[in-house]
Every structure is written in C-alpha cells, then in structure tokens.
Amino acid sequence: MNLTTPTLMLCLVLTAACSPTLSEVAHQCLRITQPNIPGAEVLSFHTKVIVNGTVLGDGQSLKQDIHNIHVCEVNVTLSHDNANDTVSVLTWLPLHGWNHRFLAVGGGAWVTGQGTVDLALPATNGYAASSTDGGLGGNPYTPASWALNPDGSVNAALLDNFAHRSIHDMAVVGKAVTASFYKRSAKRAYWGGCSTGGRQGMVAAQQYPGEFDGILAGAPAIYWPQYVIAELWPQVVMREHGYFPPSCELNTIVAKAIEVCDELDGVRDGVIADPAACTFDPFTLVGTRAACKGSANVMISNTTASIVRSIWDGPITSDGVSLWPGLPIGASLDALAGTELQDGVNMPKPFFLAQQWVQYFVKQNTSFDVANLTAAGFESLLMESRSKFDSIIGSADPDLSTFKANGGKILAWHGLADQLIFPQDSVRYLTEVQGHIGGREATSSFFRLFMAPGVDHCAFGAGKSFAPGAVPLDPLGALVAWVEDEKPPESLLGETISTSAKQLTRKICKYPLQAKYAGCGDSTKAESYSCI
Ligand SMILES: *[C@@H]1O[C@H](CO)[C@@H](O)[C@H](O)[C@H]1NC(C)=O
Ligand SMILES: *[C@@H]1O[C@H](CO)[C@@H](O)[C@H](O)[C@H]1NC(C)=O
Ligand SMILES: *[C@@H]1O[C@H](CO)[C@@H](O)[C@H](O)[C@H]1NC(C)=O
Ligand SMILES: *[C@@H]1O[C@H](CO)[C@@H](O)[C@H](O)[C@H]1NC(C)=O
Ligand SMILES: *[C@@H]1O[C@H](CO)[C@@H](O)[C@H](O)[C@H]1NC(C)=O
Ligand SMILES: *[C@@H]1O[C@H](CO)[C@@H](O)[C@H](O)[C@H]1NC(C)=O
Numbered sequence: 001m002n003l004t005t006p007t008l009m010l011c012l013v014l015t016a017a018c019s020p021t022l023s024e025v026a027h028q029c030l031r032i033t034q035p036n037i038p039g040a041e042v043l044s045f046h047t048k049v050i051v052n053g054t055v056l057g058d059g060q061s062l063k064q065d066i067h068n069i070h071v072c073e074v075n076v077t078l079s080h081d082n083a084n085d086t087v088s089v090l091t092w093l094p095l096h097g098w099n100h101r102f103l104a105v106g107g108g109a110w111v112t113g114q115g116t117v118d119l120a121l122p123a124t125n126g127y128a129a130s131s132t133d134g135g136l137g138g139n140p141y142t143p144a145s146w147a148l149n150p151d152g153s154v155n156a157a158l159l160d161n162f163a164h165r166s167i168h169d170m171a172v173v174g175k176a177v178t179a180s181f182y183k184r185s186a187k188r189a190y191w192g193g194c195s196t197g198g199r200q201g202m203v204a205a206q207q208y209p210g211e212f213d214g215i216l217a218g219a220p221a222i223y224w225p226q227y228v229i230a231e232l233w234p235q236v237v238m239r240e241h242g243y244f245p246p247s248c249e250l251n252t253i254v255a256k257a258i259e260v261c262d263e264l265d266g267v268r269d270g271v272i273a274d275p276a277a278c279t280f281d282p283f284t285l286v287g288t289r290a291a292c293k294g295s296a297n298v299m300i301s302n303t304t305a306s307i308v309r310s311i312w313d314g315p316i317t318s319d320g321v322s323l324w325p326g327l328p329i330g331a332s333l334d335a336l337a338g339t340e341l342q343d344g345v346n347m348p349k350p351f352f353l354a355q356q357w358v359q360y361f362v363k364q365n366t367s368f369d370v371a372n373l374t375a376a377g378f379e380s381l382l383m384e385s386r387s388k389f390d391s392i393i394g395s396a397d398p399d400l401s402t403f404k405a406n407g408g409k410i411l412a413w414h415g416l417a418d419q420l421i422f423p424q425d426s427v428r429y430l431t432e433v434q435g436h437i438g439g440r441e442a443t444s445s446f447f448r449l450f451m452a453p454g455v456d457h458c459a460f461g462a463g464k465s466f467a468p469g470a471v472p473l474d475p476l477g478a479l480v481a482w483v484e485d486e487k488p489p490e491s492l493l494g495e496t497i498s499t500s501a502k503q504l505t506r507k508i509c510k511y512p513l514q515a516k517y518a519g520c521g522d523s524t525k526a527e528s529y530s531c532i
Contacts, residue, residue: 022096028181029049029073032047040079040080040081041079043079044075045075048073049073050069050071052070053071055116057117060108060460071119071123075091076089080165085161087134087169089130091178093182097126098126099126101127101190102129102175102188102189104174104190104212106196107196109140109353110140110196111136111139113170128181128182128186130170130174136158141352142356147159148364153364154364159361163392163395164200167203167204168208171204171208189214190213190480191217194219194458195218199217201216201220201412202429205408206399213409214410216412217412217413218475219413219423219458220395220412220421224394224395225389225394227324228353228385230325230382231351232354235370236373239371239373239374240374244348245304245307251334252291252292253282257329258329261277265517269468269523270454271469273515278330283302310326312327331417331419334419335351348371350371400437409447411482413508415451416454416469417469419457430443430511445488448510450475450491451508453469453508453515454468459471468502470495470496471495474492491509491531494506494526504525506529510531514531515529515531516530
C-alpha cells in the first residue's frame with residue numbers, strides 16, 4: 001500500500017467530485033463510532049483516510065493493480081467471549097461515489113479473507129466493503145498457526161471462526177461502521193466470495209439468513225469434511241496401482257479427451273461443454289506416445305490409463321458404491337494427482353489443503369502420512385472426517401427457507417473444469433435445496449446455479465493449461481440486478497481472459513440448461529448461442 005497523508009491535499013485531489021468537501025468527509029472518517037458487537041469485546045478501533053492509494057494485484061483474486069483508491073479505512077479488532085481470539089475486520093468506505101451498498105468479501109483456502117487485496121476493486125466500484133482475518137493469522141497455505149491447542153486438541157473456537165462466526169462479525173461490524181460514516185444504513189447488503197469464500201456465502205444463507213440480501217458464491221467449498229477427503233482419491237489410486245505418473249502422461253490423456261469431446265456441442269473451441277456426456281475411454285490411448293518433454297518415447301501404459309479412469313470415476317467402494325464424484329473430464333489433474341521428483345523417482349505430492357485437513361483436524365497428528373492411504377483407509381477416513389466435522393463445517397444445510405422468506409437471493413457459479421472442488425457438489429446442493437424447498441421453480445425464485453464450461457477453480461488460472469472457457473464477467477452485477485431490479489438472471493455473460501489463447505464470449509446458462517450454438521453466426525460470440 002502506498003499511502004499519501006490526508007490534510008489539505010484532499011481538497012486538491014477530488015474537490016470537483018465531492019460535496020460535502022473531502023476534508024469534511026475525512027473528518028467524518030475520524031469520527032466514526034466504535035461498533036457494539038454482541039458476544040464479543042472490541043480490542044482496538046482505528047480509522048484513517050487513504051487518498052490515492054494503490055493495491056498491487058496478486059495474480060489470483062486481484063488480477064491487476066488498482067490505483068486511485070480514496071477510502072476511509074476502519075480497522076476493528078475484537079475477541080469473542082471465552083474464545084481467546086483476536087479477529088480483525090477491515091472495512092473500506094469510499095470517500096465519494098458510495099453506491100449505498102455493503103459488500104462482505106470472503107476468503108480462500110485456509111483464510112476467511114485477505115484484506116486490502118479483496119477490498120480494492122469493490123471499494124473503487126462504490127461498495128462499502130469488509131474483509132476479516134477471522135483471527136486465523138492470514139496464511140492461506142497452512143492452518144499450522146491456529147488449528148491446534150497447545151495440548152494437541154483442535155482449537156474449536158478458531159475452527160468456529162473459520163466455519164461460520166467470522167461471517168457474522170463482518171456483517172455486524174461492516175454495517176455498523178458504514179452507517180456511522182455515511183449517517184445512513186446501506187440499502188442492501190451483499191456477500192461475495194469463491195471457494196472458501198463461496199462456502200462462507202452458503203453458510204451465510206443457512207446460518208445468518210437475515211444478514212445479506214444477495215449472496216454470490218463461486219465454486220463453494222461445501223460438504224467440506226467429505227469433498228476435502230475426496231481430493232486425496234487420485235493419490236490413493238496412484239498408490240494402489242504402484243505407479244506415480246508424471247504430469248505429462250496424465251495431461252496427454254486429458255488433452256486427448258478434450259479433443260475428442262470438444263465437438264459434442266457442435267463447436268470446436270477447446271472446451272468440453274458437458275463433461276458428463278463425454279464417454280472418452282482412456283484405454284484407447286494405451287501404447288500411444290505421451291507428450292513428455294525431453295523423452296520422446298514415453299508411452300501411455302495400461303496402468304496410466306487405468307489411473308485416469310479411476311480418478312474420473314471418483315472413489316468407489318469394493319461393493320461398487322460411489323462415495324464421491326470424480327474430477328470432471330477436462331479438468332487438469334496436476335493438483336490432485338500431483339507428484340514430484342525425488343532423487344530421480346516420481347513421488348506422491350498430495351494437495352496441501354487435503355493433507356493438512358487430515359493431519360491437523362481429522363487425526364490431530366501432523367506425522368500422519370496421507371500418501372500411504374489405501375482404498376480401505378480412504379473410505380474410513382472419509383467417514384471419520386464426516387462424523388467428526390459435518391455438523392461444524394459441512395456448510396451444506398439445505399434448509400434455506402428463512403433466507404428465502406427474507407427475500408434473499410443466491411447466485412452460485414462453478415467452473416466445469418474445476419481441478420480442486422468437484423462441480424457436481426454444487427449440483428448436488430442445488431438438488432438438495434430443491435428437495436427441501438419444494439421443487440425447481442420455488443428454488444429458482446431465489447437460488448440459481450450457473451455451470452461454466454472449461455473454467456478452472458475460481459477462474460484463477462483461466463486461459464492457462466486446460467481452461468480456455470468463458471469466465472463470468474460480472475456475476476455480482478447480475479446478482480445486484482436480481483435483488484434490486486427484480487431481474488432474475490437466465491444466463492451470465494462470460495468472456496475468456498485476455499491472455500487466453502482463444503478469445504470468445506459465451507452465455508453461461510442457468511443450470512440445467514446449456515449454451516447451444518444456433519448453427520449460424522460467429523461461434524465465438526455469445527449472441528450466437530441460446531440456453532437449451
Ligand atoms: C496518484 O498516484 C499516482 C501513482 O499511483 C500518481 O502518479 C498520481 O500523480 C497521484 N495523483 C495525485 C492527484 O496525487
Ligand atoms: C488492524 O489493527 C490491529 C491492531 O492494532 C493491527 O495489528 C493490524 O495490523 C491492523 N490491520 C491493518 C490492515 O492495518
Ligand atoms: C490465549 O492465547 C494466547 C496466544 O494467542 C496463549 O498464549 C494463551 O495461553 C491463551 N489463553 C488461554 C486461556 O487459552
Ligand atoms: C488394463 O487395466 C485394466 C483395468 O485396471 C485391467 O482390467 C486389464 O486387465 C489391464 N490390461 C492389461 C493388458 O494389463
Ligand atoms: C501419528 O502418526 C504416526 C504415523 O502414522 C504414528 O506413527 C503415530 O503413532 C501417530 N501418533 C499418535 C499420537 O497417534
Ligand atoms: C509410507 O509408505 C512408504 C513406502 O510406501 C514407507 O517408506 C513409509 O515409511 C510409509 N510412511 C508411514 C508413515 O507409514
């Protein structure tokens with residue numbers, strides 16, 4: 001962050017754009033009253049004016065640098081009663097051009113929010129926006145600093161913060177300081193997040209059904225205690241086959257599947273529109289050459305074909321019962337079937353989040369070796385994770401009746417080439433909500449799901465490797481139009497990111513519809529498609 005000190009230059013910067021004057025607005029920033037948070041004590045409360053600030057992009061949640069940020073920043077730290085935690089909620093209040101909305105931004109992986117990187121874009125678009133660290137220390141890549149108490153037991157208070165409580169903190173604190181600064185309440189409150197942030201959004205609808213008018217949930221990490229274990233399945237499969245194929249062998253098979261199934265929808269665009277309809281058989285490639293750099297003679301073996309088949313099929317018991325969906329055909333296998341060279345031998349490299357979930361939470365034993373799981377061990381681990389943690393962080397309660405009765409709306413989307421969170425999980429949740437609410441129509445009146453072909457996890461690597469699909473351009477805008485203008489979205493406009501090899505726009509249809517090419521017109525343009 002580059003910060004310029006407030007004082008007189010405020011007026012020079014933005015005089016024309018503001019009334020009241022910026023110095024008056026800045027003065028209001030310093031006079032925001034400290035929020036009252038039931039069940040928690042405020043530990044510290046700081047406000048400051050940021051003029052012409054900059055936040056550098058991180059390449060993931062914030063793709064580009066953001067300049068010319070003019071906000072009142074409010075930093076509240078709090079501690080929940082009997083929790084011994086220190087939670088920071090950071091709120092950015094635009095100094096001019098507030099759109100009368102409040103937006104709470106969710107986190108990713110092991111964090112409930114990342115602060116300024118998540119606030120920069122919404123705040124420059126007029127939202128009063130909040131992000132919280134949930135008292136977890138802010139490292140997305142490991143929960144090591146907070147998961148366990150000194151005695152080795154799970155830190156239940158911090159797991160509660162991660163699972164749900166931080167959502168409520170953000171809503172209470174963010175709305176209160178927004179109202180204090182602008183001297184009026186936000187007209188609407190929104191949630192926005194992907195992955196862990198998407199899960200938090202679903203939890204908001206389930207557990208805090210009065211706090212948000214609209215919830216945007218991307219690739220929600222719901223069914224957490226189960227799907228996270230299912231992320232280990234590809235490792236189990238490789239171990240059971242006694243072979244850890246290098247990425248180039250696996251990717252050769254995925255690339256071939258995309259080539260074969262690409263045109264099932266009538267358009268050759270490098271994207272499988274409906275992975276479930278792709279019946280590509282990896283065994284047809286046995287004996288053909290794998291695209292491995294530097295070694296021209298690596299052949300696809302029966303073993304590698306069998307591994308890929310089992311990864312796509314997902315975990316299945318010896319009695320043939322499916323325990324969880326597999327990765328969709330077209331998703332990269334690099335993350336979940338990860339391997340690494342050790343002394344010239346390819347060794348297992350389990351996905352970090354799944355490994356840590358097992359070590360810190362399910363087993364509370366950081367020596368537990370997930371790379372040694374057998375199929376039988378996998379099944380009992382899945383059951384153990386579910387029975388211990390489903391009630392805490394399952395995040396998939398289908399009872400959204402109160403949220404619906406309050407007039408809330410959920411817009412969920414999920415990439416169909418998600419390499420980390422199974423897109424079928426979002427469909428399952430929608431179906432369970434439909435069962436609870438009383439059917440498709442009733443559900444569609446407040447909860448819509450959009451499946452984005454060829455898009456990877458949260459579109460983080462969109463355009464790279466196997467993810468040339470069209471990414472939802474402005475799903476928050478679509479949600480706002482639904483909540484405020486009663487325009488329910490039938491499709492989202494999607495566009496490939498600028499660095500993608502192929503450039504196209506597409507309709508991303510409301511599930512279960514799919515975009516179909518009309519047969520005439522430019523096949524790279526959304527207008528040439530309809531949702532069928
Ligand atoms: C705002 O900051 C940019 C650098 O990020 C600088 O080039 C510009 O001059 C600044 N504008 C004002 C009015 O201070
Ligand atoms: C918020 O305040 C706390 C307590 O003073 C401090 O530790 C933390 O770094 C602050 N956060 C930001 C983003 O300034
Ligand atoms: C509270 O947390 C601090 C560290 O964050 C720790 O040193 C202290 O022992 C904890 N107190 C209790 C009662 O758990
Ligand atoms: C190839 O793998 C399949 C599935 O694992 C197995 O049933 C079959 O016997 C194998 N074929 C050969 C020739 O090894
Ligand atoms: C932790 O896991 C390791 C490796 O599986 C095992 O040897 C050890 O006994 C476990 N410790 C406890 C306390 O269960
Ligand atoms: C895991 O398996 C490998 C060999 O497959 C073995 O060398 C290692 O000791 C095992 N680790 C544990 C913790 O059992």
